[in-house]
Amino acid sequence: MSASDAVLRDLRASLARIERGTGGDATLPPISLTPPIDDHLPGGGLARGALHEVQASDLGAGLALCTLILSRTDGPVLWISAHAEGVWAPGLHALGLRADRLLQASYRQPADGLWTMEEALRSPALGGAVLQMDRLDMTASRRLQLAAEGSPRVGLLLRNVAEHGPSSAVSRWRVASLADAAAHHAGGWTCFAAAPDGQAAGMSAGMKVRWRSRRPPSQNTREPPLPGPVPALPPSGPAATPAS
Amino acid sequence: MAVWAAVGNRRCLTATDAPGLSPGQALADAQAILPDLILADADPDGDAAILERLALWALRFTPLSAVDGEDGLMLDTTGVEALFGGEAALLAAVLESFASGGYRVLAAIAGTPGCAAALARSGAAPQVLPAGQELNSLARLPLGALRLSQDLVHNLGRLGLRQVGDVLRQPRGPLARRFGRPLLDALDDATGARPRPIQPVRPPPVFSAIRHLLEPIVTRPAIDHVLENLLEELCQAMEHAGEGARRLVLRGFRVDRVVQEVSIGTGAASHAASHLFKLFREAVGELEPDLGFERMVLEATATEPVARTQAEMARGGDGTAASPGALPELLDRTRQRIPISRPQPLSSHWPEYAAVPTDPYLAPDIPKDWGQEMRPLRLLRTPLAMTVESAASDGAPVRLQCGGRVYRVLAALGPERLKPEWWGEDLNRPIRDYYRIQTAEGPRLWICRLREAGAAPRWFLHGELA
Known part of the structure; x- marks a missing residue:
């Protein structure tokens, strides 16, 4: 048994090497979102060197999750969106992605957007990149995944949930805004429900995420987790609770 | 074949290859001499363009190639003749090159630019003038080679001065008094007494x-x-x-x-x-x-x-840091296909002016007050008009209708009032009240009410909050 296990492990390792061409690399530390979510993710966080797909029921929630993930990376980030659909820097800044890290690109032809995303994921200059594109095929997403592989960068693919199709993203997240009057009244809170699925995420149930965004991101990430349901609003920091 | 143009109220030939005709001749005379003369309008702009193209082409011989006047090229061949095996070989190469391109050219190589230009324009066979012979050969040239005006040449001819040498022998003072600066300038230029810089068609590269x-x-x-x-x-x-x-x-x-x-x-x-x-x-x-x-x-x-940087020996930290040095390369490459910009904050509190796209190579300075307030993640380029029901006449909205969708308002924060900037030019803009709306359906919206004097307030959807 043990011998065949060892053989299997060797075979898997060599397959992974052949598939990815990154044999021998030390694995990079994943991006930590917030401990309640991290606990459910393999590796204890969002994998670097990978393409992640965010399927948004409404755009605000999708933009928020992308911003929160990117605010946890280092270096400039490139936000690629279709012409006339760009993001607004002051809003991203308020949510933790500093405006001096933001580079915006707008494409008119989807091919240009895909090409730019691939170049961005291959460039060591960036910390991460987002591509806002509803329709793309398996080949295109596979190319993006390969471009990101082995790098410390994270690639995000933001799509409308109604348009989603197959893709080779390592994880897929469905996000929707959460109607939370109390949080809204308190001000400075971002609420959305996130449900990661796909091969990389072992979480089946959705999470309700509330995000306090008025503080600089460096402090935000170090906040202690707030486990369990959150009946009243915690003073600050990200909070994620399993949806009931 | 001849080319003509109107000079004042006369029509003159500007160039011709027909026997018996010469440039400057009246068009009527020319037609009388040769009734089946083919005529074409002069096209100075086209000529200049072709001349510049040829000057570019001549960059193959020397990095200093210039357009000279309306009908000539000036090549500074100092130091390049050795590459062609001597001045005679260089001249032959230039002539052969233009001839194979279909151009008939007159050329000369001389010690000074003016002398070479005069020799080439005199109509003599292509020649390389030995050093020190400039004045001797100039003296034998007709005055027409100096690019003087027709009237000037005619007037000098009436005095019996037909060759450059005749004029050069005259005292300068009376010549200047009688014929003015142009004649002396042309003479000085030809003899090289006053050096003339060459304006190369393209600056020579380093x-x-x-x-x-x-x-x-x-x-x-x-x-x-x-x-x-x-x-x-x-x-x-x-x-x-x-x-x-x-x-x-x-x-x-x-x-x-x-x-x-x-x-x-x-x-x-x-x-x-x-x-x-x-x-x-x-x-x-x-x-x-x-x-x-x-x-x-x-x-x-x-x-x-270029500031030389030490090659990175080992990647510091955990290897997740980006290397910003590679950013210009990425931008150079991607900007060829799609526009890339950075947001540049402007000192305006109107949301549409808060950040303008700017040069991506420079990191902008972020104002301190950014991040104080929740702001939409996406700002609509054109705000959408919407219908809003409010509980009170001036109160917060309770129901929104926008683009065929109806939202119930769960909570509204606001109003945040924006007044026209007294220092700006648009003092007459209506006052805006912004509300942050949590809809019962989920999306959070940034809506604004325009307050215009004497009109019902109008509502617009301006952005999507997270």
Whole structure:
């Protein structure tokens, strides 16, 4: 048994090497979102060197999750969106992605957007990149995944949930805004429900995420987790609770 | 065949190759002499364009090539004759090159630009004037070779002065009094008494690389290969000098005497051949080789010193840090296909002016008050008009209708009032009240109410909050 296990492990390792061409690399530390979510993710966080797909029921929630993930990376980030659909820097800044890290690109032809995303994921200059594109095929997403592989960068693919199709993203997240009057009244809170699925995420149930965004991101990430349901609003920091 | 143009109220020939006719002759006379003369309108702009094209073409002989007047080229051949095996061989090469392109030219090589120009325009056979012979040979030339006006030559002729030497022997004072500056200027120019700078058609580059091709090349792979070689040579020279290119020009000399140029620019000085090659990928597609390029030249027309950086020996930390040094290369490459910008904050509190797209190479300064308030992640470029029901006449909205969708308002924060900037130009803008709306359906919206004097308030959807 043990011998065949060892053989299997060797075979898997060599397959992974052949598939990815990154044999021998030390694995990079994943991006930590917030401990309640991290606990459910393999590796204890969002994998670097990978393409992640965010399927948004409404755009605000999708933009928020992308911003929160990117605010946890280092270096400039490139936000690629279709012409006339760009993001607004002051809003991203308020949510933790500093405006001096933001580079915006707008494409008119989807091919240009895909090409730019691939170049961005291959460039060591960036910390991460987002591509806002509803329709793309398996080949295109596979190319993006390969471009990101082995790098410390994270690639995000933001799509409308109604348009989603197959893709080779390592994880897929469905996000929707959460109607939370109390949080809204308190001000400075971002609420959305996130449900990661796909091969990389072992979480089946959705999470309700509330995000306090008025503080600089460096402090935000170090906040202690707030486990369990959150009946009243915690003073600050990200909070994620399993949806009931 | 003759070309004519209207000079004042006269119609004169400007150029002709017909026997018995000469430039300056009245059109009517010419037609009387040769009734079946083929006539064409003069096209000074077209002539100038062709002349400039030929000057570019002549860059193959010397880096200092200039257009001289309306009908000539001036090549500074100082130091280049050795490359062609002597001045006579150089002259022969120039003549042969233009002849094979279908141009009949008159040429001369002399010690001063003015003397060479006069010799070439005198209509004599192409010649190389030995050093020190300038004055002797000038003296025998007719005055017409000096590009003086017709009237001036005519008036001098009435005094019996027909050759340059006749005029040169006259005292300068009376000549200047009687005929003015133009004559003396022309004489000084011809004798070289007053040196004249050459205005080259393209400034000579500091860094350039050249490939002569045995066979004209037409295909893209061949051009790419030549470009790669040129870049390698150029980048080595630049690296040696500690410089990097900001602007590169690739010139293809076509077999049919047309020069094609493409250029690229970089955001930060670079001497990385592979990076520069990628930038040329799009630009090279615009070259039209037609019958083929027989010579390709790559020049760095703008360079800047490059700060040399220590190569990274080991990646610090956990290897997740980005290397910002690579950013200009990424931007150079991607900006060729799609526009990339950074948000530049402006000192305006109108949301639509808060951040303008700007040069991505410079990191902007972020104002301190950014991040104080929740702001939409996406701002609609054109705000959407919406119908809003409020509980009270001036109160917060309770129900929104926008683009066929109805939202119930769960909570509303606001109003946040924006007044016109008294220091700005748009004092007459209506006051805006912004509300942050949590809808029962989920999305959070940033809506605004326009307060206009004497009209019902209008509501607009301006952004999507997270």
